[in-house]
Amino acid sequence: MSRGRELRRRGGRLGVVVLAGWLFADLLLVLALVSMADRPDPKADDRPKPEPSKSRTTKPTPPPGPRSVDRNPQEFEVRGRDKGDLVKEIAKDTRKWSSREAALVLTFGGGSNGTVYAHRVNSLLGKARPEMFTKKTATDDYHNLGERVDTAKVRVYFYTAPGG
Numbered sequence: 001m002s003r004g005r006e007l008r009r010r011g012g013r014l015g016v017v018v019l020a021g022w023l024f025a026d027l028l029l030v031l032a033l034v035s036m037a038d039r040p041d042p043k044a045d046d047r048p049k050p051e052p053s054k055s056r057t058t059k060p061t062p063p064p065g066p067r068s069v070d071r072n073p074q075e076f077e078v079r080g081r082d083k084g085d086l087v088k089e090i091a092k093d094t095r096k097w098s099s100r101e102a103a104l105v106l107t108f109g110g111g112s113n114g115t116v117y118a119h120r121v122n123s124l125l126g127k128a129r130p131e132m133f134t135k136k137t138a139t140d141d142y143h144n145l146g147e148r149v150d151t152a153k154v155r156v157y158f159y160t161a162p163g164g
């Protein structure tokens with residue numbers, strides 16, 4: 001019997017044992033990729049560490065690496081219906097975080113149609129602070145039945161500094 005004939009059944013199809021072997025090999029490849037995905041960056045600590053200077057104090061530079069999202073959100077409240085007033089209020093309430101960039105914004109509009117009001121507030125964030133609320137900022141609209149109709153609580157999750 002020839003070797004090619006051993007691997008194939010009648011009709012030219014591969015046997016069950018051969019298919020099981022290929023499935024096992026594919027499974028091992030997937031598991032290897034998944035196990036490598038959660039490893040830290042091997043080059044993250046390769047940078048030489050600067051020696052501290054006695055003559056002047058320097059601010060330590062953050063280690064390299066991707067930025068992440070701060071787990072402690074900042075929150076503010078807006079009220080009203082007028083678009084211009086809402087933009088001014090958002091700009092005023094976010095002034096203290098003007099140097100930061102928002103990653104995620106959860107807005108809770110008051111009343112049963114609170115998601116509509118929350119969506120309106122979220123659409124004005126970029127007009128109030130375009131450097132803080134970019135097109136990459138994720139927003140989500142919710143309602144809060146316990147609040148007035150023209151009120152929204154805005155919860156902002158900021159990015160951390162790289163390596164922070």
